[in-house]
Amino acid sequence: MTALLDIKGLTIDIARDTGPARVVDGIDLVVNEGESLGIVGESGCGKSLTMLSLVGLLPNRIKATGGTAQFGGADLLKMSPRELRKLRGAEIGFIFQDPMTSLNPVMRIGDQIAEALIYQTGMAKPAALTRAGELLELVGIPSPRDRLMSYPHELSGGMRQRVMIAIGLAGSPRLLIADEPTTALDVTIQAQIVDLVRELKDRLNMAVVWITHDLALIAGLADRIAVLYAGTVVEDAPVSTIFEKPSHPYTRGLLGSLPTLTDQPMSRLPSIGGTPPEPGRRPPGCPFAPRCALAIAACSAAVPRLTAVPGSDPRHRVACIVTTGQSEAAA
Amino acid sequence: MSSVTTQIEDERPSSLWRDAWKRLRRNKLALTGLGVIAVLVIFAAFGPWLTPYDFLSQNLDARNLAPSLSHPFGTDDLGRDVASRVIYGARTAFLVAVLVTAIALAIGVLLGAIAGFYGGTFDKVLMWVTDMTMSVPQLLLVVVINASLKQPITLWMEARYLATMNPIWRNGAIIDFALVFGSMAIISWPPYARLVRAQVLSIRNRPYVTAARALGLTNRLILMRYVLPNAMGALIVAVSAGLGTAMVLESAFSFLGVGVNPPTPSWGNMISDGLRVWTNYPHLLVAPAAVLAVVTVAFNFLGDGLNDALNPKGQK
Numbered sequence: 001m002t003a004l005l006d007i008k009g010l011t012i013d014i015a016r017d018t019g020p021a022r023v024v025d026g027i028d029l030v031v032n033e034g035e036s037l038g039i040v041g042e043s044g045c046g047k048s049l050t051m052l053s054l055v056g057l058l059p060n061r062i063k064a065t066g067g068t069a070q071f072g073g074a075d076l077l078k079m080s081p082r083e084l085r086k087l088r089g090a091e092i093g094f095i096f097q098d099p100m101t102s103l104n105p106v107m108r109i110g111d112q113i114a115e116a117l118i119y120q121t122g123m124a125k126p127a128a129l130t131r132a133g134e135l136l137e138l139v140g141i142p143s144p145r146d147r148l149m150s151y152p153h154e155l156s157g158g159m160r161q162r163v164m165i166a167i168g169l170a171g172s173p174r175l176l177i178a179d180e181p182t183t184a185l186d187v188t189i190q191a192q193i194v195d196l197v198r199e200l201k202d203r204l205n206m207a208v209v210w211i212t213h214d215l216a217l218i219a220g221l222a223d224r225i226a227v228l229y230a231g232t233v234v235e236d237a238p239v240s241t242i243f244e245k246p247s248h249p250y251t252r253g254l255l256g257s258l259p260t261l262t263d264q265p266m267s268r269l270p271s272i273g274g275t276p277p278e279p280g281r282r283p284p285g286c287p288f289a290p291r292c293a294l295a296i297a298a299c300s301a302a303v304p305r306l307t308a309v310p311g312s313d314p315r316h317r318v319a320c321i322v323t324t325g326q327s328e329a330a331a
Numbered sequence: 332m333s334s335v336t337t338q339i340e341d342e343r344p345s346s347l348w349r350d351a352w353k354r355l356r357r358n359k360l361a362l363t364g365l366g367v368i369a370v371l372v373i374f375a376a377f378g379p380w381l382t383p384y385d386f387l388s389q390n391l392d393a394r395n396l397a398p399s400l401s402h403p404f405g406t407d408d409l410g411r412d413v414a415s416r417v418i419y420g421a422r423t424a425f426l427v428a429v430l431v432t433a434i435a436l437a438i439g440v441l442l443g444a445i446a447g448f449y450g451g452t453f454d455k456v457l458m459w460v461t462d463m464t465m466s467v468p469q470l471l472l473v474v475v476i477n478a479s480l481k482q483p484i485t486l487w488m489e490a491r492y493l494a495t496m497n498p499i500w501r502n503g504a505i506i507d508f509a510l511v512f513g514s515m516a517i518i519s520w521p522p523y524a525r526l527v528r529a530q531v532l533s534i535r536n537r538p539y540v541t542a543a544r545a546l547g548l549t550n551r552l553i554l555m556r557y558v559l560p561n562a563m564g565a566l567i568v569a570v571s572a573g574l575g576t577a578m579v580l581e582s583a584f585s586f587l588g589v590g591v592n593p594p595t596p597s598w599g600n601m602i603s604d605g606l607r608v609w610t611n612y613p614h615l616l617v618a619p620a621a622v623l624a625v626v627t628v629a630f631n632f633l634g635d636g637l638n639d640a641l642n643p644k645g646q647k
Contacts, residue, residue, distance in 0.1 A: 055545065057541065057544055057545060085547045085549070086547060087547070088544070088545055088546060088547035089545065089546040089547035089548075090547060093545075094542070094545035094546075096538055096541065096542055096545070097538075098538055101537060101538040101539060102538040102539050102541075102542045103539055103542070104539045104543070104556070104557050104560075104561070105539070105561065106560045106561055106563070107556070107557075107560070115546075115548070115552075115556065116546045116548075119546070119547065119548055119549075119552070120546075120547065164542070167542070167546065170546075171546075171547075
């Protein structure tokens with residue numbers, strides 16, 4: 001497997017009046033060609049910012065300040081805004097969180113999809129509209145030709161997310177970044193959208209990065225999962241390994257807080273005590289140490305690096321000195 | 332057959348504008364306003380074919396006549412038919428209102444959109460300029476512009492006339508209109524610029540604009556196709572109110588003698604003339620004043636109705 005996207009040591013800072021606050025602190029992440037990677041973490045852990053930084057879509061005042069991101073032989077973080085703009089849509093497609101507000105309300109569906117095609121491929125308008133119809137068919141919208149003439153408010157949330165996916169696919173990207181695309185949808189529709197993306201990924205042979213905080217949802221979709229905490233990757237492993245042999249205490253905590261069918265009725269779900277550190281106020285050493293039941297003194301001494309987990313899948317890496325036995329080696 | 336056609340018609344997708352029109356149609360006041368404006372537009376456009384008398388032709392045997400069947404609004408001190416002059420006044424009022432609003436809108440939308448979308452120094456400077464313009468009383472500004480520019484322009488035009496002997500350079504109405512349009516556009520564009528800027532500021536961070544960016548569309552395309560069309564609703568309401576305001580302003584300036592000058596009929600200079608003799612010939616004051624009032628109210632009703640129709644969720 002060759003790496004399509006290789007992020008190394010990415011840091012992102014928010015410019016504040018009191019000075020920069022670090023929100024993403026040295027993320028290492030690889031996305032292989034045709035692979036689907038799930039990025040899991042709670043709100044504010046830097047999942048979305050990491051992906052937005054790749055294509056130059058970070059909000060004002062937030063900047064990628066270090067690291068590299070190799071994509072197709074070039075460093076995305078060194079590209080000019082113009083080069084990044086050409087890349088967006090054509091090489092890297094996006095699906096956003098809220099389909100209700102992510103479509104232009106005053107433009108017909110067909111025109112919105114066609115616009116992407118005309119702009120990216122130089123297609124003529126009639127050809128682009130025909131292709132837009134095919135894309136709508138591809139994402140499973142009934143009577144796609146009629147829907148081309150519809151306005152966004154005439155479609156349901158699930159339908160709109162399908163349209164968003166069609167737009168995301170318009171430029172035949174090699175990498176599709178889905179930023180919590182099912183959060184705003186009903187559970188049944190969520191499953192449909194997950195199935196659709198999985199099917200499209202295989203059919204179009206593209207890589208998918210799926211950002212979510214829903215571990216259960218990602219289980220059915222991702223080949224590999226990266227768990228983020230406070231702007232760093234704490235665990236990175238194939239999906240079955242994450243669920244069967246979670247190694248980082250944070251991952252274990254996340255999995256432990258999932259409801260299961262065998263739970264005692266009315267019993268409280270376990271949760272992780274404390275809150276994640278605020279940007280700019282991260283503790284020294286391991287950012288999870290203050291909330292961690294397994295923490296020892298050495299945890300606060302140095303930031304743990306991602307290392308292979310002994311006796312597990314070779315791709316399983318975790319940033320914890322306790323569960324990988326490094327603390328004993330050091331002692 | 333016809334029922335089938337109707338059905339197909341009904342199944343056409345309802346657009347934002349179609350929905351807005353549906354809501355507007357339910358608003359009686361707004362429809363009345365629209366009707367009044369439509370009648371006036373027809374008079375303004377086809378005035379010369381509709382008026383029984385020429386607005387300039389004097390009949391000194393029929394001076395200051397009270398309203399009658401042959402002169403519905405009576406005649407003025409030179410024996411001119413007041414009804415014809417009011418209708419021609421509609422032409423002046425609409426011409427000024429539409430042109431001034433068009434100029435102000437063009438400047439305001441362009442500058443406001445650029446300032447709101449790109450921000451930065453340009454935005455700051457533009458806000459200073461609009462603040463400064465809006466802080467000076469409108470009437471004062473127009474009087475100053477007219478007073479300081481009228482003479483130099485008149486002299487320059489006279490020089491052109493002497494050089495070319497082309498009678499167009501002796502047409503005083505051109506100077507009047509140019510100065511009226513120019514000075515009114517100068518005081519009218521800042522509110523449009525601010526409105527557009529505010530709209531663009533709020534729209535440019537909406538998710539569909541981010542989605543358009545993620546598609547790699549250029550800034551210009553995003554501004555033209557995603558941001559400005561979504562600001563149209565607010566802009567249409569502002570234009571409807573602005574047209575009414577521009578008419579009142581034109582009348583006010585003509586009333587003060589800094590706008591359109593006689594013999595070109597304007598409601599403002601007719602009111603001014605009527606005011607001098609209103610104790611003896613009240614119809615000379617009432618006719619233009621009543622029409623001006625009705626039109627102003629009509630524009631306000633329409634603007635209100637449009638506001639409700641285009642912002643159905645707006646707090647009211």
